Amino acid sequence: MSAAFDSAAFVATLPTLPGIYKFFNATGDLIYVGKAKDLKKRVSTYFQKAHPSPRTTLMVAQIGAAEFSTTRTEADALLLENNLIKSQHPRYNVLFRDDKSYGYILVTGHRYPQIRFYRGVQQKGNSYFGPFPSSWAVRETIGHLQKIFRLRTCDDSVFSHRSRPCLLYQIHRCSGPCVGLIEEGAYKHDVEQARQFLEGKDEVVTSDLMRKMDTAAVELRYEDAAQYRDRIQMLQRIRSGQAVESAGAGDVDIVAAVESQGVWCVALAMVRAGRHLGDRCFFPVNASGSDAASVVEAFLTQHYVQQPVPARIVADTLELEDAAALEEMLAALSEHAVKVISRPIGESRLWVETARHNAAIALAARLAAQATQEARGLALQEFMGADAPIARIECFDISHTMGEAPIASCVVYEKGAMQTSEYRRYNVKDVEPGDDYGAMRYALNVRYRPLAEGQGKVPDLILIDGGKGQLSAARGVMVELGLSDIPMMGVAKGEERKPGLEQLFIAGEEEARRLPPEHPALHLIQQIRDEAHRFAITGHRAKRGKARRASTLEEIDAVGPKRRQQLLAHFGGLQGVMAAGVEDLARVEGISRKLAERIYNALH
Template identity: 55%
Template sequence: MSAAAPAFEPGPVLASLPNLPGVYRMLGEAGEVLYVGKARNLKKRVSSYFQKSDQSPRIRLMVQQIRDIQITATRSESEALLLENNLIKGLNPKYNILFRDDKSYPWLLLTGHDYPRLAYFRGTPDKRDRAFGPFPNAYAVRESLHILQKVFRLRTCEDSVFANRSRPCLLHQIKRCSAPCVGLASAAGYARDVEHATLFLTGKDDELMADLMAKMEAAAAELRFEQAALYRDQVQALARVREKQFVESRGSRDADVVGLALKAGRACVYLMMVRAGRNLGGKAFFPSNAEEAEPGQVLEAFLSQHYAGRAAPALVVTGTEVDGMAECLSEEAGYKVQVADNPIGERRNWLRMAEHNAELALIAREGRRADQEQRLAALNEALGETDIQRIECFDVSHTMGEATVVSCVVYDQGGMRAAEYRRFNIDTPTPGDDYYAMREALGRRYARLAEGEGKLPDLLLIDGGRGQLNVALDVLGELGIDRVALLGVAKGEERKPGLEQLILPDEKEPLRLPADHPALHLIQEVRDEAHRFAITGHRAKRAKKRTASSLEEISGIGPKRRQRLLQTFGGLRGVQSAGIEELAQVEGISRELAEKLYRALH
């Protein structure tokens, strides 16, 4: 037997720690990182782990496993916040509460053109543009876009379309755009609508309503009744928008409201975004490694990770005190950030709403988890297995052999794992050869996994019949993989859901499960996701191929003319929908060539 590792003596390490901000790493017996944390004062923070007697069971267990401590001093706590976040997401320590949120948030953009455009946007905006948000999800942005189009009739079209319109588009016909592209809106009138939209987006509703009311009354007094009716419609539309606001504040301050729900060792943080006094909705986050964590620990982990590299609004509302977080967020943002942990009045109502949504999200997630566990247990029973947890499914998609794509989707830990999906572009010697495509994709996927570079599935689903399943058997046999269960999913009579035939390698007769069987529902869910992922990839590949080839095949349309056409009309679809007169207006396209091009595309 090997000798037990010596107990860790913290004294010498603690004595050498500086009174500086920085990041500390707790290491285990094998040198693995157990925990990563930040501190305003490294000496005080790290020493507290060995001096406090009221630690949670989770922290006490971690302290017992510590064999070394490493630190990185930083110039500020804000710098430590960024470093801590990078280390946590890169190392995934066992005892850190981890929130995974790598997506940027969407914004609503008002461009800096002469006739500004409203747009959905992610990323870093141009300095000439104005960005409003962030919004918790794409739906919230599009809902705001819809309101602004309806009330202020600002354009949303791409610049290439705007610069080449010869007649108003459908949005003008349904009164969602004032058609500045064809001169139906004056520069002064459009600028006024942009100013009104900006007032609305910055929460200055009262000022906007007063301005519109005054202009409506002035137009009516001057007998300009059509203009007065337009202002009246805007006032009524804005009033309806106000009525729909679930949370409304007369102040224009931005705030993030962080609600927390803890239940049976599971946690949910609900982030509700209030911008310019309006509730834009929220988003639920479910951390890992949060078992036995205290509310303050979960909130500290969320705030540290969520705002690392991202400026917080001027007000963050929480229900639990998080020591030192206000100073840290203020330093990161470059302005004062208030963290209200004991809110009153309106802010308390916001917090209650966020906490209620966190509870509902946690209940819904637990319900889905229980449902998935039931489905997985039913699948193991139906197939005579005991340990199926991870499922991979393959599907082939093409159009008459064109642009063949094979998808691989992954189901694991009770849900689909989109980050692990893969697509394989296949060039088949014979168009439409699904067997060749399946063999190629499976070989490329599992050759690396067979060498230990990834995680093998417990069950391999093949969307197809006996032939495709035999291909999978051959590929796995050639690679020496014999510990993966296989199942073919053949579409039933008339391709109706619920009539699928499940083909097992060693069974002559297919297995047919009742339409309401939980195992069949799980198989359908994974199979349908593989089909969706395959067909979207196939359509994108086909469209790209056709965009290039259809214009290349027309004599007289060289690279420069092709580029001008695509830029002018915003892509092949725009070129196809253009008339002969519009095509002839493009530089380098004569009337004769425009007619030839039109005939070729139609």
Template identity: 55%
Template sequence: MSTTDEPAGFDAKSFLRNLTEEPGVYRMIGADDKVLYVGKAKNLKRRVSSYFQRTLSSPRIAMMVAQIVRVDVTSTRSEAEALILENNLIKSLAPRYNILFRDDKTYPYIELSGDAFPRLAYHRGAFTKGARYFGPFPNAYAVRESIHLLQKTFQLRTCENSVFQNRSRPCLLNQIKRCTGPCVGLIDSADYAADVRLASRFLDGQASEVIDDLTGRMHAASDRLAFEEAAACRDQVRVLQAVLHRQFVDSRKDEDVDILAAVEEDGLTCINIAMIRGGRHLGDRPQFPSGATVSGALDGLLAFVEQHYAEHPIPARILVNLDPQSVKETLAEISERPQGVVSPRYAAEKAWMEMAEKNAHLAIQGRARDAGRIEQRLDALRDALDLAEAPHRIECFDISHTMGEATVASCVVCEAGAMKRSEYRRYNIEGITGGDDFAAMRQVLERRYGKVAAGEGVCPDLILIDGGKGQVSAAAAILAEVGLESVSMVGVAKGEGRKAGLETLIFPDGREGLALGGASSALHLIIEIRNEAHRFAITGHRARRGKARIGSKLDDIPGVGPARRRNLLAAFGGLDGVRNATVEDLCRADGISRALAEQIYSALH
């Protein structure tokens, strides 16, 4: 615990006296109007007051409070609005004292759609009104394993609506007993809804009740001599029992538990979250704080709890390895209901925590090894290219087209030795002669670095160009035009037979090309970034080319005007759906006769 005096220059008592108790966002402002910290609260007065007590939870908070010269607040209509505003402000202002867990919002869920025959699906991102969501799960594997189990047991559909609405005969999943075939009427809505209810109860952690229900249905079917139905229920019970019995740490209870292990080692802090859902151990996931210096494992744990449970459901119990009372107090800011936060007490709970702590230590060791390897590669790149210092931000460009058609340029970003996918960009190239890669490179660099020269965006330390002397010369000319000729740049020319390791590096100043050789760690890093730029460009090009080709083909078919084209796209959920439709499927669209459907099918195939 740290003790702090009220910072000179800021009258906290007067400020707090008039502060609203509405939900909202607060910003701690330091000298020179620098934003120190951004936070949200369901009660602004209570939350901001907690920073000006005589004792504070950590040295980091005490240090921040000592620098506050004013506090700005924005009242919102709800906690949800406060959360959105907080996220936006943290991204735009990058406050020094905010602890960020960048991967924390990417947990996957299982979705049961709100359709008449609900669809079982893997889901990431914002929730859709009317659908039900179960999770979060620690990783994609846990979701897909659970969906496979639910398919095998309850046989719910997983197909897209565009496919479901246009089926004329059962699909392969129905034939292998993974779907009951609601698309072609093989099961009525009442029976399908019963299966949905059982699946929902299982996902809600009521596996024992589901097994009891199925067992009762099995006996009832047997009593009325419906032996096929009884056998189906028996198989469902066996599958569920087998799943529950094969867990390597079995709670013997149908419960939802999160295990949070906070570990500090070698200057790194890791929060490892393991998830138990319905008594099943689904795996774990390490989280590393970034964006601020964390003063200990407890500091990181409390920051993780506040951010994670503001966006994800709070389970019935949370096991922690540090200070349960502090975690409870943090959760009280998020939820009105009391939370079951405890230290491990029983043998199974201690086994869970021991495993979570071990995995946290392993994650820290892996992160340290990766950091050393990344630093070595960046230093090797600095030496190979004779740079003043190792490049922190590297941007790489590539051009993709098919004989000049649908040209797309890509820009990928490598920061601190790791690919930063959130900053990847694609550019549709227009107004050039088809196949002119030099003109395409000039256009994309002008669009990208014209903004940097105008003060928008981040200037890289090194630019990589996938190409030889022509592309590099075009790139150098554009950089000179926008005033960024001082930025280091190098071209990556493919080697003989396009073999990896034989690439030659091309310099804009006319120096002789440099071949580092396949053993060079600097070249390995360059090739990884170049390959990622190529992959990103070619996937964008293929998507653009496919849309252009099918769109133009639809326009060229006699009898398909704008209205019928719109009807087709709406009926099949887009261009890919039209291409994949059969003649019978096409006939069901508004205004499409069989003769026209056959004509459309022939044109697209």
């Protein structure tokens, strides 16, 4: 421990109150943030002779200064600690990256409720079921609901202006409430059964369907009886496919941590209303040298600051004292009772073993992918003849349709993975339509002008999706900016645009190079180039679609600003106008049938 830091004097100043404490090294860098219910009691444990792990011993040896802040409650300390960890990234704090909010199934409060995927702030009047650990799990469940209960998924604006049933009705995924093909009472009954299904009351739904099937059979309505039979069979298939299912389970999260080669994986399995909704794996940063209990505790505290807390959490690596402290903290945070089970038995034990098995599989895949990426990086370094590893690669692509809505994309590869948070798109301006060279010059000038002024990260390699001409245009920009020392490569598609036949143009070399199709360096180049292309084309399509939608009504000569406003107000937006039939359009004040036909034909 640093001689300049007097640990005894610091501990003497600490109150017996909840709060957070911060440790700094000799140069003033924040290296650790912690929370405590009793600051004096918690911090004093760091300066005892024995430490729980070598990692803690190493951290304590680097402390050069310390600070503390009191809070009203331990839950407030948890929130403050989490904010500091996420914003400051202290070296000795295990950090779990922020993730997107989880998806929910939304059942709207409409007269004929709509069911759909939802992510965001929940609003009164609607019903929300979840959370689901992945969007795939949400969409799979919505698919089940469509097959069994045939609820609508269309937006209200589309629903209110349909004159005939859509394709989903034709394939028996919707009962057609938009055109009155099902009575309101019958539709509401289907909605209620879907709610019961989502609440885990499968047996109630199955019993009701069996009763209806028997009644239909007795009344010789065999087609109806067959439909009820199919629904029952689908329910049974879904129930049999559940990896975790328990009628009395309620809402439970199962957490397990696995380590290999210094890398940790935390698996989270979600059970809601007794049904397993899926799993998600997390890979923390700064976790090397930690033990399982520390990693799991870091996950629980950081995860539940942002996500709903279930009634039970199963995590078998925690000490009883730590589990009790987490119960109190999470209960205060969520405002309901929380049970943290650290010694699971029976069914809970099986859940943990399953979660640990899933974590081990995900970790093995992660390590294999890292090894592959490392091999590709080394191969690229050798191919380029670089003295140091090529750690950061930025790749550019241009996308447009015959010069319309040009978009330039920049994607970033660093630390062996695509860094999606650093992706950027650029709306190309003041460039002739179809001028790819000009668009490339514009994108690089916008991207690297701040770098020329001393701001931003310097890439080890810049990839340009294009041949010698695009590379030359890009190189000219870098020379003007005084950044000509950054290596650049143009990636031109080969004969018949077949992967593996790419021509590689290195800035400063006259002739193109080629790599064998199986070469690891080429695979890395292709991976980054393809991601830049995907990112550019999705941005271009969105921009093009927006421009075309906005100008569609304006291009109809007989529809002036006033009529456009009337149409949009009547149908609730352009999507409603697009979905309207001729009869619907003719009902708008000032729109004759002849004009309605003209508008319909123009829009379709």
